[in-house]
Amino acid sequence: MKTSNNPLMKIQEFGQSIWLDYIRRDMLLSGELQQLVDEDGLRGVTSNPQIFYTAIAGSDEYDSAINSLALEGKTEIEIYEALAFADIQETADVFRPLYDASDGRHGFVSLEVAPNLARRTEDTIKQARNYWHAVNRPNLLIKVPATREGLIAIRQLIGEGINVNITLLFGLDRYRDVAEAYIAGLEDRLASGQPIDRIASVASFFLSRIDILVDPKLEEIADKGGETANIARSIHGNVAIASAKIAYQIYKEMFSSDRFRRLADRGGRPQRVLWASTSTKNPDYSDVKYVEALIGPDTVNTLPMETLNAYRDHGEPAPRLEENVQEAEQTLDRLNQIGINLNEVTRRLVEEGIEKFNKPYDKLMEELKQKRKEALEARPEHQQMRAPNCREAIDESVRSLEKQDFVKRMWRKDPTAWKSDPADRQTISNALGWLHVADKMISAAPHLQRFATEVKKSGFRHVVHMGMGGSSLAPLIFARSFPLAPNGLPLSVLDTTDPGTILQIERSVPLAETLFIVASKSGTTTEVSAFGDYFYERLKSIKGSAAGDNFVAITDPRTPLVELARKRNFLQIFLNFSDIGGRYSALSYFGLVPAALMGVDVPELLERALIMMYSCNATSHISEESGVALGAAIGELANLGRNKLTLLTPPDLNTFGMWLEQLLAESTGKEDTGILPVAGEDPGDPEVYGTDRNFVCFQIGGTENDSAANRVKRLLDAGHPVTTIQMGDKLDIGQEFFRWEIATATAGAVMGINPFDQPNVQESKENTNRLLKEITSKGTFEEELPGLKSGPLSFYHAKEGSSASSLLRDFFGQCSPGDYIAFQAYLTENSATDRALQEMRLLARDKLHVATTVGYGPRYLHSTGQFHKGGPNSGIFVQLTAKDKEDISIPGAGYTFGTLKRAQAKGDLDALLRHGRRILRIDLGRNTDEGLAAMQQIMREAFKS
Numbered sequence: 008m009k010t011s012n013n014p015l016m017k018i019q020e021f022g023q024s025i026w027l028d029y030i031r032r033d034m035l036l037s038g039e040l041q042q043l044v045d046e047d048g049l050r051g052v053t054s055n056p057q058i059f060y061t062a063i064a065g066s067d068e069y070d071s072a073i074n075s076l077a078l079e080g081k082t083e084i085e086i087y088e089a090l091a092f093a094d095i096q097e098t099a100d101v102f103r104p105l106y107d108a109s110d111g112r113h114g115f116v117s118l119e120v121a122p123n124l125a126r127r128t129e130d131t132i133k134q135a136r137n138y139w140h141a142v143n144r145p146n147l148l149i150k151v152p153a154t155r156e157g158l159i160a161i162r163q164l165i166g167e168g169i170n171v172n173i174t175l176l177f178g179l180d181r182y183r184d185v186a187e188a189y190i191a192g193l194e195d196r197l198a199s200g201q202p203i204d205r206i207a208s209v210a211s212f213f214l215s216r217i218d219i220l221v222d223p224k225l226e227e228i229a230d231k232g233g234e235t236a237n238i239a240r241s242i243h244g245n246v247a248i249a250s251a252k253i254a255y256q257i258y259k260e261m262f263s264s265d266r267f268r269r270l271a272d273r274g275g276r277p278q279r280v281l282w283a284s285t286s287t288k289n290p291d292y293s294d295v296k297y298v299e300a301l302i303g304p305d306t307v308n309t310l311p312m313e314t315l316n317a318y319r320d321h322g323e324p325a326p327r328l329e330e331n332v333q334e335a336e337q338t339l340d341r342l343n344q345i346g347i348n349l350n351e352v353t354r355r356l357v358e359e360g361i362e363k364f365n366k367p368y369d370k371l372m373e374e375l376k377q378k379r380k381e382a383l384e385a386r387p388e389h390q391q392m393r394a395p396n397c398r399e400a401i402d403e404s405v406r407s408l409e410k411q412d413f414v415k416r417m418w419r420k421d422p423t424a425w426k427s428d429p430a431d432r433q434t435i436s437n438a439l440g441w442l443h444v445a446d447k448m449i450s451a452a453p454h455l456q457r458f459a460t461e462v463k464k465s466g467f468r469h470v471v472h473m474g475m476g477g478s479s480l481a482p483l484i485f486a487r488s489f490p491l492a493p494n495g496l497p498l499s500v501l502d503t504t505d506p507g508t509i510l511q512i513e514r515s516v517p518l519a520e521t522l523f524i525v526a527s528k529s530g531t532t533t534e535v536s537a538f539g540d541y542f543y544e545r546l547k548s549i550k551g552s553a554a555g556d557n558f559v560a561i562t563d564p565r566t567p568l569v570e571l572a573r574k575r576n577f578l579q580i581f582l583n584f585s586d587i588g589g590r591y592s593a594l595s596y597f598g599l600v601p602a603a604l605m606g607v608d609v610p611e612l613l614e615r616a617l618i619m620m621y622s623c624n625a626t627s628h629i630s631e632e633s634g635v636a637l638g639a640a641i642g643e644l645a646n647l648g649r650n651k652l653t654l655l656t657p658p659d660l661n662t663f664g665m666w667l668e669q670l671l672a673e674s675t676g677k678e679d680t681g682i683l684p685v686a687g688e689d690p691g692d693p694e695v696y697g698t699d700r701n702f703v704c705f706q707i708g709g710t711e712n713d714s715a716a717n718r719v720k721r722l723l724d725a726g727h728p729v730t731t732i733q734m735g736d737k738l739d740i741g742q743e744f745f746r747w748e749i750a751t752a753t754a755g756a757v758m759g760i761n762p763f764d765q766p767n768v769q770e771s772k773e774n775t776n777r778l779l780k781e782i783t784s785k786g787t788f789e790e791e792l793p794g795l796k797s798g799p800l801s802f803y804h805a806k807e808g809s810s811a812s813s814l815l816r817d818f819f820g821q822c823s824p825g826d827y828i829a830f831q832a833y834l835t836e837n838s839a840t841d842r843a844l845q846e847m848r849l850l851a852r853d854k855l856h857v858a859t860t861v862g863y864g865p866r867y868l869h870s871t872g873q874f875h876k877g878g879p880n881s882g883i884f885v886q887l888t889a890k891d892k893e894d895i896s897i898p899g900a901g902y903t904f905g906t907l908k909r910a911q912a913k914g915d916l917d918a919l920l921r922h923g924r925r926i927l928r929i930d931l932g933r934n935t936d937e938g939l940a941a942m943q944q945i946m947r948e949a950f951k952s
């Protein structure tokens with residue numbers, strides 16, 4: 008170890024080890040403890056009930072673990088022990104290299120038995136054994152008090168090979184007893200034929216507490232005057248150190264005895280004295296008083312943080328422990344002479360000491376009891392699943408997950424919980440970061456809020472979030488379903504290449520005062536790069552080289568977007584966690600940066616997510632209200648043919664359905680199976696639904712209203728499974744994100760697929776890229792001719808029909824039970840188009856009794872698109888295109904957004920055809936409204952009879 012001017016390091020040259028009398032989780036997480044080891048030569052840590060009280064009750068660092076343990080059904084004592092064990096284990100691991108390198112001499116961590124056991128030998132032994140085995144680290148010391156009852160325990164525990172730190176040691180006679188108990192324990196062990204070379208023990212001699220008790224007595228005597236007053240004055244403030252010096256002499260005597268030498272010959276190690284209670288409580292004394300005087304070979308001094316810092320700052324190490332020993336003896340004699348009986352004093356100190364640790368221990372238990380109660384009351388919002396005819400199969404699926412220990416394996420990030428093929432294992436291992444992201448983001452939340460405040464303060468008036476699929480749909484929920492907070496900025500989301508929509512956004516925002524977020528995990532998604540380039544050019548034309556000030560990137564580390572953002576001097580780059588797949592990223596920077604900018608209460612949103620996280624945590628039992636149970640149900644129902652997960656949402660939560668589509672459809676729609684979320688389909692009478700439906704009914708705020716309750720009842724009566732989810736308010740979206748992520752992952756396991764890849768998304772992208780290449784070389788790409796024209800409408804890929812209505816009748820006539828109709832609308836999104844599409848899907852559903860979906864292109868490509876191609880061949884696709892009224896160029900691309908959109912539509916169509924899907928493309932002509940009206944008219948005619 009390097010010698011330095013650091014007094015804490017220098018002290019080691021005199022044979023003393025410095026330990027830290029403090030423990031707290033943030034020191035472990037932040038690396039501060041490691042730094043103390045590296046830079047100050049720290050060689051151990053002690054804890055006590057007061058220290059754990061301060062750490063656990065004095066911060067919120069332990070709260071999420073407390074909630075989680077409470078929900079696992081632990082009592083407050085078990086919670087305390089679990090928290091303490093975890094901290095002690097991690098601390099022991101920090102010191103393990105030192106322990107190993109020093110052949111077990113240094114690097115110890117102490118954990119105290121409950122202070123209320125101080126007078127109970129058997130219980131102390133029992134608990135010490137439990138702690139020893141639970142923590143399971145060779146460099147652990149169990150702290151046992153030096154009470155009469157403790158002495159028996161010490162001997163017994165040492166005999167069993169358990170390391171002991173003797174605490175609450177004040178008196179010299181008791182010190183002899185303690186050393187005797189240790190030696191006797193080693194002898195017992197040797198006699199039973201067991202090795203003693205790795206047994207460690209320290210005797211913690213408490214200092215400042217002696218002076219605290221004795222000094223006022225001395226002052227009283229001094230105040231009375233006379234000869235005794237002089238004596239009292241002469242020893243004031245010296246008694247603790249004098250006792251310690253004599254204790255050290257006793258140590259030397261006992262551990263150089265012939266009796267101990269016999270043990271030493273067999274590897275027995277002396278029980279070192281440890282100076283404890285070394286923070287100066289009397290401000291008149293030096294803050295390093297109990298360090299300077301007691302430096303000597305083979306000793307330990309445990310220092311609280313302030314004393315450690317003070318010593319580093321102005322300690323002057325020298326070997327003083329054996330200086331003035333005679334004077335120390337005189338001090339103790341004088342004490343006796345003026346009528347203060349040190350034995351009595353120390354007896355009182357032991358009693359007070361027990362009490363002093365009992366109090367914080369009891370207070371901590373009270374605190375944990377309260378937090379436990381709050382955690383149990385804050386159970387996730389209500390989830391109730393009723394499945395009239397499938398209950399047994401679902402219960403069986405839950406039991407099977409329990410048997411496979413699925414939940415624990417998921418939390419352990421064991422890929423074989425889903426698939427065992429090496430390629431799948433690789434993707435899965437690298438895709439489970441979302442399990443812990445809410446916990447991580449809690450500490451990033453204040454930073455996000457500060458960032459949002461700064462953005463607003465610097466004059467921004469609007470935010471445009473640009474991304475696709477998982478990178479944009481959570482922000483879309485905030486933009487469309489959350490009210491704008493007074494401290495927030497209005498948020499628009501751009502996730503389409505439709506030039507009409509892009510221009511709409513451009514014209515509705517104050518460009519120079521708009522912050523653009525370029526959000527792409529991969530940093531390579533074509534649409535997102537085009538949005539970024541387009542608006543960057545627009546800003547450059549206004550602000551020149553300062554354009555980057557209006558841009559923020561959210562992306563994974565080391566993507567091309569990071570490079571570009573640096574080159575363009577973006578205002579900020581948020582690096583996300585690379586082990587989170589796009590569609591599971593709602594609670595990461597992708598969802599939370601725009602949320603914070605809108606003024607959404609991000610910490611609260613995360614707290615709600617954490618409640619769900621705890622209820623889905625690694626217990627062997629699967630709770631009925633957890634996301635795991637939901638996943639088991641939707642997965643099993645899909646296996647039974649009920650794979651159209653029909654979402655009944657209050658109107659202002661419709662966008663949540665869109666988020667869920669991308670999560671569930673892209674995750675499960677593969678290997679010819681999958682769950683298709685049906686979002687935004689107006690509810691109908693039970694008879695319009697086929698037996699492929701599974702309903703989820705979301706309610707928000709208060710109890711369910713009569714019409715919703717009635718609807719649920721009618722669906723159940725008709726034999727459909729229905730899950731109801733009651734949300735308290737919109738911030739419960741945080742909880743829903745996590746519930747559904749867990750449910751999706753679980754459903755994937757139940758269905759036997761890998762829910763973390765998207766094997767068929769690429770196909771459409773490749774087709775699109777091929778078409779775009781054609782455009783750049785030939786100026787155009789080839790499009791087939793319509794099979795039929797009718798008014799403004801052109802029909803492609805249709806078998807020739809005598810009329811549009813007969814063509815539609817034939818096309819939809821292919822529908823059989825279990826099929827679904829997907830309207831893919833490459834149109835400008837607005838309420839008139841929404842209404843027309845809604846009308847068309849209801850016409851089809853009510854006539855054909857099949858599920859219907861509507862997705863705007865290219866958004867759906869990053870959502871249901873995977874299911875369309877990779878899921879079962881049960882889709883009937885109606886692709887709607889139209890002529891763009893206006894178009895805009897993508898800078899540097901050589902084509903327009905309109906062309907890109909057309910290439911995307913055709914790219915997907917070609918991919919669907921290649922998969923043998925049934926598809927009809929209808930071009931609506933120049934006027935979308937007219938085209939849609941004509942289309943509805945023809946559908947009505949087709950369905951007339």
Ligand SMILES: O=P(O)(O)OC[C@H]1O[C@](O)(CO)[C@@H](O)[C@@H]1O
Pocket residue numbers: 475476477478526527528529530531532535589590673765768868869870
């Ligand atoms: O964030 P990125 O890399 O731009 O990807 C956007 C979306 O595209 C996909 O990779 C494929 O659809 C989604 O999983 C993802 O959410």
Ligand SMILES: O=C[C@H](O)[C@H](O)COP(=O)(O)O
Pocket residue numbers: 028053054055057174211213215216283284285286309
């Ligand atoms: O092991 C360490 C002791 O528990 C600690 O030093 C007691 O210190 P105090 O007297 O300041 O509480």
